[in-house]
Amino acid sequence: MTYSEENYLKVIYHLSIGNTKGITTNAIANEMDSKPSSVTDMVKKLAEKDLVIYKKYQGVSLTDKGRQHAVMIVRKHRLWEVFLVEKLDFSWDEVHDVAEQLEHIKSEKLTDKLDEFLDFPTEDPHGDPIPDREGKIAKVEKQLLSETELHQKVICVGVKDSSASFLQYLDKQQIALGSSIEIVSREHFDQSLTLKVNDRQLSVSYKIAANLFVKTV
Numbered sequence: 001m002t003y004s005e006e007n008y009l010k011v012i013y014h015l016s017i018g019n020t021k022g023i024t025t026n027a028i029a030n031e032m033d034s035k036p037s038s039v040t041d042m043v044k045k046l047a048e049k050d051l052v053i054y055k056k057y058q059g060v061s062l063t064d065k066g067r068q069h070a071v072m073i074v075r076k077h078r079l080w081e082v083f084l085v086e087k088l089d090f091s092w093d094e095v096h097d098v099a100e101q102l103e104h105i106k107s108e109k110l111t112d113k114l115d116e117f118l119d120f121p122t123e124d125p126h127g128d129p130i131p132d133r134e135g136k137i138a139k140v141e142k143q144l145l146s147e148t149e150l151h152q153k154v155i156c157v158g159v160k161d162s163s164a165s166f167l168q169y170l171d172k173q174q175i176a177l178g179s180s181i182e183i184v185s186r187e188h189f190d191q192s193l194t195l196k197v198n199d200r201q202l203s204v205s206y207k208i209a210a211n212l213f214v215k216t217v
Contacts (some may be wrong), residue, residue: 003104004042005042006069006104007032008028008042008043009046009052009062009069010070011028012028012066012070013062013074014031015027015028022055022058022059022060022061023059025039025040050066051069052066071131072111072131073104074131075111075131075132075135076102076105077099077100077102078099078123078131079118079121080099080103081095081096081124081126082118082121082130083114085125086118091167091171093164093168111133115133122138123158126159126167126177127156127157127177140157140158141215142213142215143214144160144209144212144214145181145212146191146193146206146209150183150184153180153181153217154180154215155179155180156175157177157213158213159212160210160211161211169208173197173202174198175197179197180197180198180217181195182196183195184196191209192206193209
């Protein structure tokens, strides 16, 4: 497959998580920053390779073959992110773009050796689960901080938004994976929150809370 075909498969895979219906070409176009007509052309190519099922007006879904390809791309991406952070001292806001390039390396042996070298990590630097070599993904129990009740003690386990700007904001606020968080108060007007984070108190917007995954202690 070409790099472009792999990128499309990965986008369709991410959009399909928690979605039981077909993915619209418009949704794919938004993620790929492309024209819907270009998406339609690519989807038809992927359908010819038995990687997706495409029916006009019913959306796009991955075949078993397409899902397996997509999961392996995700596996490589997340393993490379771990490598960049743990072995090359990249920060978690720097690794995504580099891993986007490395994920297209075809060698399965390299991927398996990388997994072994890293001692078989189960999650990437952003808290996302890493598929194993069979494509199985461990289910992680988590919820958004914005949906958490007052005074409930939780631990940060991931981010919904992995953009560099959001991760840099979290660094400034000293919020990281493993941080202990408690919601002290919630403003009724805009749903902004006052938090206690590792014994420090700070205020965050609803948007920030809606992009942090947590689990109860």
